[in-house]
Amino acid sequence: MLMVVFRVLTPDQAFAAIDLPILGLLFGTMVVSVYLERADMFKYLGKLLSWKSKGAKDLLCRISVISAISSALFTNDTSCVVLTEFILKITRQHNLPPHPFLLALASSANIGSSATPIGNPQNLVIAVQSKIAFGSFVFGILPAMLVGVVVNILILMCMYWKLLSSAQKDEEDATAEVVADGDVISHRFSPATMSHLTSLNSLEWNSRLESVNMQSSPNMSGQVNHAETLRNRINSTENEIHSDSSSVYESARNSSASKEITNDASSQKRDETVSSRRIESMDRSRDLSSMQFSSGDFATKWKRMLWKSCVYLVTIGMLIAFFLGLNMSWTALTAALALVVLDFKDAQPCFEKVSYSLLIFFCGMFITVDGLNKTGIPSALWDFMEPYARIDHTAGIVILALVILVLSNFASNVPTVLLLGGRVAASAAAISAADEKKAWLILAWVSTVSGNLSLLGSAANLIVCEQAHRAPHFGYSLSFWKHLKFGVPSTIIITAIGLILIR
Secondary structure (H helix, E strand, C coil): CHHHHCCCCCHHHHHHHCCHHHHHHHHHHHHHHHHHHHCCHHHHHHHHHHCCCCCHHHHHHHHHHHHHHHHHHHCHHHHHHHHHHHHHHHHHHCCCCCHHHHHHHHHHHHHHHCCCCCCCHHHHHHHHHHCCCHHHHHHHHHHHHHHHHHHHHHHHHHHHHHHHHHHHHHHHHHHHHHHHHHHHHHHHHHHHHHHHHCCCCHHHHHHHHHHHHHHCCCCCCHHHHHHHHHHHHHCCCHHHHHHHHHHHHHHHHHHCCHHHHHHHHHHHHHHHHHHHHHHHHHHHHHHHHHHHHHHHHHHHHHHHHHHHHHHHHHHHHHHHHHHCCCCHHHHHHHHHHHHHHHHCCCCHHHHCCCCHHHHHHHHHHHHHHHHHHHHCHHHHHHHHHHHHCCCCCHHHHHHHHHHHHHHHHHHCHHHHHHHHHHHHHHHHHCCCHHHHHHHHHHHHHHHHHHHHCCCCCCHHHHHHHHHHHHCCCCCCCCCHHHHHHHHHHHHHHHHHHHHHHCC
């Protein structure tokens, strides 16, 4: 707004500065991520964290690998939002200190997201502006990403080896307690399941007999004897039945009412038959409703499974289209629209989860950077730095990486890419076309990995910190200094390794 108010840009120039292909790609990938979350993709990733876990060090490795892969495919911010609470629950269950695992999540998410154009916002900008093919981008950075994740795990292991080792015994005890609790829960639910499936529960039969007898005539004295006799027959106590029957006939002899005895006996038989038929009818209706519920439940599960399969297939199709070199913005929007149509529901709940604040932030950033470029200040600074930051010699690559690293931590990585991208590429293009591509990939790698330097270096770090702090029952505060102690050596080492491996 200030760029327009102070006439650095006209309103038309400000709107023209907004890069719609980048916004379309960002919006499409966010919608696809929302539907993947609904299809339980991240739930399955969370289960992989604890499936047959062999200790704290194994868990640390799993978190790093799963975080890196999911960030490369579904953006680092999404992975951090979803996986943080899973990690807090697992560490609490196994009595482990959370901060090594939270650091593994955030740092591996940043490293992994560097491997694809859809891994983070700055890579989206680079992919659209550089017009590098999706496959070429992936294969250019993938070796650096894989080695970077491994080195990052080794750094975490070295820094927290004693802490993870000392927690090993507590973890085993906690695991045993969790297993014991699971057995208790399973045992508690067993009787409920059995009683639901059993059709000859004595309390249930007795209650039904009470309701049947209350509906019959209360003035008949033989009805009481009938109810007692029927209960005893159901409980299979034949001796009591005979004793009750003999008592009935004995009392009848003493009263000398043979006609009444005959009427009572026939009444008992009729009532017994009616009661039995009513109970059988109730059982049939209950069995029928149970069968209907089971068939309906099966149909619901089948539809849910079919829909989830469609979501996964559409996502895989989107990735294949990226590798085939189709326009990434339109491909992402097409995949998002396909998922909306296949859902057969109102899409508003899914669209509400899209980060529109991020889209507005990008619009404002495009306008601000374009206005800043028109002042001539960035060009003057680059003209001073350019002779020392050429990528045709090692010293130039190191200086360029340091400039990107510092700017990414002070001005954020996306504005850094917008400010330096075109200038770095033009300088490298003067050397060769291969160097131009390498310059874009170096910019993508360093601007992304530099986010691990401090807690404020990337949105993924802040998301993990905020999610961990706000998590119900599992809250944990990841301090700035704890992150910085790990972030500085990790960022420097992994950035250097990537500069060697990127071609």
